[in-house]
Amino acid sequence: MGVALSRLWEWSEFWGDVSKVVDDSEMEDPERMTSERTDPSGSDSEGDRSKPAARSGFAMRREHRETFWNWPNTVTMVRIAMVPALLLVPTEWGQTKLGSQVMAWAFIVAALSDILDGWLARRSGGASITRMGKLLDPLADKLLVSTALIMLVACGRIPIWASFMVVVIIGRELAVTGLRGMASSDGHVVGASWQGKLKSLMQNFSVGALLFHYTTLGLPAQKVGLTLLGIATALTLWSGYVYFADYFGGLNRNEQSQGAEG
Numbered sequence: 001m002g003v004a005l006s007r008l009w010e011w012s013e014f015w016g017d018v019s020k021v022v023d024d025s026e027m028e029d030p031e032r033m034t035s036e037r038t039d040p041s042g043s044d045s046e047g048d049r050s051k052p053a054a055r056s057g058f059a060m061r062r063e064h065r066e067t068f069w070n071w072p073n074t075v076t077m078v079r080i081a082m083v084p085a086l087l088l089v090p091t092e093w094g095q096t097k098l099g100s101q102v103m104a105w106a107f108i109v110a111a112l113s114d115i116l117d118g119w120l121a122r123r124s125g126g127a128s129i130t131r132m133g134k135l136l137d138p139l140a141d142k143l144l145v146s147t148a149l150i151m152l153v154a155c156g157r158i159p160i161w162a163s164f165m166v167v168v169i170i171g172r173e174l175a176v177t178g179l180r181g182m183a184s185s186d187g188h189v190v191g192a193s194w195q196g197k198l199k200s201l202m203q204n205f206s207v208g209a210l211l212f213h214y215t216t217l218g219l220p221a222q223k224v225g226l227t228l229l230g231i232a233t234a235l236t237l238w239s240g241y242v243y244f245a246d247y248f249g250g251l252n253r254n255e256q257s258q259g260a261e262g
Helices: 002-026 030-038 057-063 071-081 083-088 097-123 131-154 160-185 194-212 221-261
Strands: none
Touching: 071 083, 071 097, 071 131, 083 097, 083 131, 097 131, 097 194, 131 160, 131 194, 160 221, 194 221
16 A cells, blocks of 8 residues: 555656646747747847737737727718618609708718818828728718719619710729729829819719709709719719829839839
């Protein structure tokens, strides 16, 4: 019996030593282990040890999370929330004079809110500008205008013969969005041109007039809206050409300058 107890005590001491070794290895500095795997010499600088190592790229991204709900982003989300209201344009109520006025004023308020969120972002000195806000702000504008144009075609306020203008406007928006994404992947920025800003202004005026439809302020809103839509379509093609010409022209100039230096 005494021999058995002695053997049991020896085994308990052995497994206690093993568990201590395992615990010590698990508590070892994970950054030192990482540096040993990447640096065969095992050397490590004091500056590297002072920085906590992220376990993954996702963990690093989480450390730099931005606060989404600020005033500019809230205004942008309100503008996006107004988009479903435009789906009422083809309804029986949306075709009445009262419904048309409500839809038109809702669109005008939503369009003007773009100026408000830009002013709020500049007022904060850029502190409230977020990556998500940069994505949602132009997306909200495109959703607002595209939805309104499609609904105006659906209810017949934009006739079939003029529907090609809607295709041109929406197609151009998709093309320029793709161009900006391609330029961003190459490290370039495609800024807004004055032609593009004028195009956006004409689009908003034309959509607002078409939503009013009935005579407003003594003006034939339907005819004014179609005329402005034609001007907006011409500006759409012009500004789209400017964006693509500037981007690809700049690439060609860079290639020629690099070839000359080589």
